[in-house]
Amino acid sequence: MKSVSASDAKQNFGALLADAAKGPVRIVRHGKAVAAVVPVGWLEKNGPLVDPRAVARAAQQNQDRAREDKHRRIALALLTASPKDRKAMIGQAKKMVDRWQAEQLCSQDYIAGWSAWLSLAPTDLAKAMTSTDDAWAKPMRQNSPFVLAA
Numbered sequence: 001m002k003s004v005s006a007s008d009a010k011q012n013f014g015a016l017l018a019d020a021a022k023g024p025v026r027i028v029r030h031g032k033a034v035a036a037v038v039p040v041g042w043l044e045k046n047g048p049l050v051d052p053r054a055v056a057r058a059a060q061q062n063q064d065r066a067r068e069d070k071h072r073r074i075a076l077a078l079l080t081a082s083p084k085d086r087k088a089m090i091g092q093a094k095k096m097v098d099r100w101q102a103e104q105l106c107s108q109d110y111i112a113g114w115s116a117w118l119s120l121a122p123t124d125l126a127k128a129m130t131s132t133d134d135a136w137a138k139p140m141r142q143n144s145p146f147v148l149a150a
Contacts, residue, residue: 001026006034067141068130074146075126086122089146094118096145110143118145 002019006029009016019025020037027035038046078086097114100106113136117128129146131137 001036003028003033005029009037064138064141067144068132068138071129071141071144071146075130078122079126090118090122090125093145100145106143110140113140114145 001024003026004012004016004019006027009025009027016025016037021039024036024038024042026033027037074089078089081089093114097111097118101111117125117140120128128134128137129141129144
């Protein structure tokens with residue numbers, strides 16, 4: 001990456017822009033990099049890496065995908081478990097929801113939602129937990145009684 005002093009950048013702004021059109025240019029003041037001028041194409045390509053909001057959104061999307069994958073694995077385990085093991089998994093999740101209720105650990109919306117889901121047949125529970133169509137499915141996966149179970 002080319003470097004120019006802050007005073008040179010100020011005095012030769014046109015040259016700075018011409019250089020920046022070819023690639024990123026570091027601007028240095030008192031021996032320390034203080035800024036960079038980059039071509040538009042570079043910014044469009046690397047902008048998400050630079051914009052903290054874009055980085056945060058990408059991290060949140062990765063976390064949401066990880067939760068969705070985890071609940072797919074839980075759903076698969078529920079559907080392939082023996083009836084005894086399935087009953088134990090659902091029972092453990094119900095105990096967790098009961099604890100949320102007793103200790104007021106989360107919103108009544110999640111308690112009511114998970115209570116309703118856990119009363120469904122296992123195939124319907126698996127569909128609800130892994131749904132991408134239901135607006136509540138993503139928030140429900142963020143606060144899941146199965147988090148410790150799988």
